[in-house]
Amino acid sequence: MTLRTCDACLRRTDLLGALAARLDVEWRRRSAPSGVLSLSDDALIALDPTGAAARRHARFRPETAREQIAAAGLTATCRCSDRFPPRLLELPDPPAVLHVAGDAGALDDEAAVAVVGARRGTPYGLEVARGLGRSLSAAGATVVSGLALGVDAAAHLGALDGTGALVAVLAGGADRPYPARHRALHRRVAERGCVVSELPPGVGPHRWAFVARNRIIAGLSAMTIVVEATERSGSLTTADFAVQAGRAVGAVPGPVTSRFSAGANALIAAGAAVVRDVRDVLDVVPDAGTAAEVAAAAVGVAEPPEPELRRLLDRIERGAGTAAELAPDPEAFGRVLHGLTELELRGLVRRDFGGRYVRALGGGEGAAAR
Amino acid sequence: MSLARVNAFAVDGVEARRVWVEVDIRGGLPAFTVVGLGDTAVREARERVRAAIVNSGYEFPGKRITVNLAPAYLRKVGPSFDLPMAVAVLAASGQLPPEDVARCAVVGELSLTGEVRATRGTLAIAEAAERHGLARLLLPRTRAREAALVPALDVLGVETLQEAVEVLRGDRAVAPIPEVDAATAAAEPDDVDLSDVRGHNALVPALEIVAAGGHNLFMHGPPGTGKTMIARRLPSLLPPLTPAEAIEITRVHSVAGMHGGEGLVQRRPFRAPHHTISASGLVGGGAPVHPGEVTLAHHGVLFLDELSEFSRPALEALRQPLEDGRVAIVRAQRVTVFPTRCTLVAASNPCPCGRESRACTCSAADLARHRRRLSGPLLDRIDVCIAVARPSAAAMRRLAAPSSADVRARIVAARERQVARLEGTGLTCNAQLTPRLLRELANATPAAQRRLDRVHDRSALSARGHGRILRVARTIADLADSGSVRPDHVDQAASLRLDDAALAEAA
């Protein structure tokens, strides 16, 4: 089914794109981002004293905009259209136009799940994000995130291992992978789902747009999960938007000694659902995936039956990660090494770069997220 | 006019080249000129030679003296031509019969008072002298022991110019070669024993595997965890030096001026250059060409601590020498080849903050950046990777540990098995196995192959990674005296692997 956009919405979107830089300033002046996005077209035009915006608005031709969208390989739908995801309309300021790279059908899943978190996370956070993305997708859920460094990318990568659809929401045009390093990831997400943006093709990302797109991530999802966040992480705004839109919010707990998990832990303290794995998610959003598939995808937090392996696993969980620490004496060395490889093959531990062993959350072939 | 000619030698790379010291004395205004492409030390020889001759009670001819160091194209460096020049001047001026210096090589520096001082590269010089068919070598007595390693040579160790002349004339018997100074011998304690490594006892098996198979090692751990101490124990675990190896090491160290003249080097070298070292310091270079650390570590261990801090050019320069076992230093007029067959031990902190994993405050981005600083191609040469942590207090108290002797016995046995298996290939240990030979000779059971395949799938091994695990598994099997590689051996080797994903991350 072809997607339609109305002229008025296209015109407004064009205005937003043209004023993108100026909006950064406005954003900082007003406390709530919605203060900017809810401005009328005229109010937006008034923000530009040079009159260039007014002239552009007057000269705007919808057909040119549609041609540009098609030329960039995108399709688009506007909030007036019946193909527009209804749950986005629940936002106080839904995006006027959604530009889509890939299959817009991926936006139809009412029970999608957003997995977000810090850009600069720890290996723990990346491991969990990837595992969550993987198991959610294996259960058939649509996984939504922002294509950013760190947790977002890990969640997307994990989801690619499963069968569910993927959605990435960008701050700039949907045709421009951001960050540039994620060019290949951008392509893969568009192949397995779609990459969307409310800004026209070719527009670069601006600071206000990063926050603005977080509301779309929250708006598209039945539940937003924060995997790892410092107290001041931008991913916490996504949780805020979810709360405002009446959606579920979850967070993955982290060590109380780690500042990287302080934000996520604070969310839990404030009432967010504790998310340890995909089953906790399905408890909150049963429609996200099927239980049968979940059981199949369930990661073995299960203990191994052999006592010696269990003992080894215990000690690893308690922090002993090197072969020297795990082997009480030289004679046991060979046995310990053998046990470590066995545990690794079962997906219960992971061997990191330098040869340290840590508890793992299973998963398929390929190195775990780093 | 009188002419005399004395054999001398110039050290070039790790060997010595013959130099003729020709002296021409004729009538004319007194002059003393030295020609023949010498460096400053050679030109300054005039002062030393003149003073030494006079102070030794001989006559310095008041005529026109020209000294030529032939061949002219060979660069002569250093003060070791003093003694041959003095001898040649004395011979040309009739104070020493020329036939007494025939078939005799002469090297040594002279002090102003006529004492003969030690110079570098004695073993290389002695070997060259013998190669050129010379029967005798006149040299500083402190280096006589080293020269005596060349059996067919008549070593004349002297302490003064006067003694040298008298010995050449036959008026005096040459003094016997001095015994090794007991004091200096005791100063170097006979090596570090494994049982010293308190708290790291469990790492001994890993070292055993590394030593038995000749594998390179990468240690990963925070500072202060004893990585250097562990690395230092490795040379003592490697098989005992063969006579040929001992000679090679002695030659190299002597040329580098490191050897005190005690004769044959008995221990495998351990070199641990600081990470600020340049590429030429690491692999050799300069003018005149000098051997680098990797050559000084020949037949021993080269330890690179804090691998990420070494400069990229230095690490790049190491690649080829580690692969080939030799390095060619190229200059416009000359290509000099140094040997570089050594075991590489590299160590690195897991992350910039330097704290243990639980307390580590680094983000994934910090870690990735730190890892990129490690040299991928160098790590590719490493078969075994172990993580090292601070030993607990309980571990430190544990005293039970195998002594070096027990472990060495197992290692020697394992090496013998490898040598037998590799007969005819020109290789001597598992680490050198090429992919083709590995396939032919590994003798892995089908169950072991399947196990390796599982590991391969789970951790996305490259073909090289696959080979690395199999090589180490072969060594583990040799240590266990097993003819075939079994799944258990594969497991142990897999647990010691250097992760391929890690290599992709390191630039």
Next chain:
Amino acid sequence: MASDARKTLGRRGEQFAVEHLTRRGWQVLARNHHTRFGELDIVARDGETLVFCEVKTCRAGRGEPWDNLHGAKRNQVRRMASVWLNEVRERPFFVAVRFDAVGVLVDERGHLVRLDHLEGAF
């Protein structure tokens, strides 16, 4: 049999010599150029100078490469050089001509031990 071994040794040495000259940025114009007086090992160009290189290879430990570069050999090379200059018309213009010697020491496995390049050796 012995001469075959000598030939292979000689070829190895020439290969090392060619690599060295190429590394120095020289252009090798001819190798083993056959004339009625014998073979010219290497003819190369160093900038505007035409260089005739005689390569001498020997096994490490068995003497020096220069042992065989005596007067008769040098004259032979000179003669061959003038033949080359006459016969080979297709060549760039040169300002000067020079005779170099390259001595190569090789170990028992055929690996390079040392290489000396004397410019204007004769």
